Amino acid sequence: MPLFECIELSKAFGGLQAVDNLTFHVDQHEIVSIIGPNGAGKTTVFNLISGFYRPDYGQITLDGDDITGLPSHLITQKGIARTFQNVRLFFNMSIMENVLVGQHSRTKGGVFSVILRTPGYKREQEKARATALKQLSFFGTRLAGYRQNQPANVLSYANRRRLEIARAMATEPKLLLLDEPAAGMNPKETLEMADNIRRLRDERGFTILAIEHDMKVVGGISDRVIAMDYGKKIAEGSYKEVTDDPKVIEAYLGTQGGSFTSK
């Protein structure tokens, strides 16, 4: 049984069928990329999975649990975390606090235990801090160390993206959704990010579903690629299979286009 499955997922905004009868799955320890031209419905798929929208039709399951239409925070508790296409950090909170927020659903302390600082609450907080620090250290000294108590808005763009991933990791998800993790990065940072995504799987054991435009990253990380256009899945398979698929080439380059990989 796959870890994560979308079955016949559909969502329309007025007359626009943003996601149309989409079925796919992600296996444990797999990295799957979704590609597609702008407006293909990739981010809508993420928004459906993470509970921002309710699907009109279809089913989403994680580990055999039906999570269709649950509110966002319950989906996160079940084990799905995401990042955003346009980085959305808590900019006025410190870097450490950003990651600690990720631990929210994994901790329990209520109002009274917080005010009284009960031993149980202290233990829980120490654990949360340790987890947060572990996630920050995933990116070496870029986020951890002297920087971790500074507000997130002092970070550079690339580090903001990294922090967003660290924050998602801190929710201890089974499935990590990365929305264009390498967008806006320079070539060197892009390569590093691709490497990081592989490490997320190999070292931390996350299963990853990513939206990505940078074909080098897609080729470098994906076990499987899903291509979308007009809300439909038009191709699925290995990177080579998908990029050679005439329908994919047509979606990106039009009918007159040449081979995608020779570009």
Add this chain to the structure above:
Amino acid sequence: MSIKPGIRYGIISFGILFYLSILGLPLPRTLGGFGTLALGLFWAVLVLISLVTMRETDQRRYTTIEAVTGGLLISAIAGFGMALVVGLFGRLIADGVQVNTVFAQVLPEWVGTFTGQTKQEVQAGVSATTALLRFALLMTSAGFLGAIVSRGLTHSSRERWHDWINSPFMYWLVIAMPFVFYVWYFALARGILGATNTSISGLVLACLFVTAVLVALRRVRDKRRRLVFGIAFVVMLILLPQIGDQFQNTVLNKIAIFSVVGIGLNIVLGYAGMLHLGYIAFFAVGAYAYGLLASPDSYFVINFMGGDGITFWQGLLVAAIVGALMGIIFGVPILRTRGDYLAIVTLGFGQITFLLLLNLREFTGGPGGVLDIPPPTLFGVDLGSAESILYLAMIMLAVVAFMTLRLNDSRIGRSWRAMKEDEDVAATMGINLSTTKLVAFAIGAAFAAVAGVLYATRQVNIFPDNFALKQSIDILSLVIIGGLGSIEGVVLGAVAFAGLPEILREAENYRIVAFGALLVAMMILRPQGLLPPLEHEEDIDVSDRRQDAWLQIFDAEEDDQDSAETGATGTD
């Protein structure tokens, strides 16, 4: 050159001064002997602001000569302008023209405050040319002082300014200030300084002391020193009510009570980011809950409790519970509203509460209010004096502040702040928005309600008018002025909103204008508030900035193309 802008700002300054003075800003008269000095300082500040603004507009620093020329021009134009106007009005008054039918504040005394003449002399038309000339020259020299200071401020770079602020001298000066004001306050109150009518000036010193404590506590970061000075300040605060007279303690306990209310609103607005315009309703509920269950005249006490009301301590408990419940009941319908809509709906809740208090005559006493609310007692000792209430209020403030600090630095506080910044993202971090909001409402409302109990017993008689929209706006303003999200800020805001009106009581007409101007100026110049939460005060410490600069060089050498840390952010 600075001549043209100097003339321009001179005319603007003159306009400001003229406007304030015809509104009845009688600084010399209010402050007695210190009047001229205060006016001179005011003048200097005006020139200072003008020069800094000029520099900002010109995008460059002024040389000493330019600064002095500009400063002298500004103050001379304003000074001689004022002298001219005063002279003109003096002439008109002497000629028997009823100037005060148009400018209500322009009385013979008004002219006299500038010329040093008595009312009779002004009316008799005694020439005041020399006095006015002297006044203009005095103010011009005050402007010169402002120019020098501005030159000192604007000519140094940001880092040097920062170094100066961080110098050991400034550090110890800031720490010394609370002690200075405290001793001064003590000396004044005990008559050591020989002054007699000390109520207002003592209050000023007490307020300054509180302010200085807040600033000093923020400045001392070292843990051990924090502890030492913290204990010293606490001891001083414990003895504070012993120094003051009844008037000062009454004002101080109002400040403390409003701080508690402000801290409650700060949870809802500053942390959780929900603009609650009807927040005063919770304060009212607390006050009325105690009033109606304790006052011997109340409907409930007479009909259900056999004439025996509850005690103050029971009242606190009842108010906390009722307040929290109210917070939740008012909170549920607004869970799904955000921003502007939330503000409007909560405004409605505030009005509903006010109108219910006003119109449920049978239960609440209507406009007649609740009378004879009993004072708190402990082991039979009456704690109704201003001094005892101040102690109670300080204890309450300490407890509430402590609870808030702990909440803020916890998963609950973090979930509030995360929700404030981005609700959607907070939800994807596993935060249940509904419970998080309701917890914030419940705690904020409970704080306001217990403050309400203390307020009710302080006032003895409470009326719906104590809890009208205006008070809601006042509490909102004190939180914003002080600094959203910071407890010290809220207390300072309470000093400004509960203390300043008493201090400025003699200049009542001027007070509203000053408050309006203060609000506008604050929002433009320091939108984060007087004492904002530390992380907002400065994005990053200078030392860190230097460290980052060093890292950038290091990164470049390593050919690490990490984007510049302080440079452009986000091309997305």
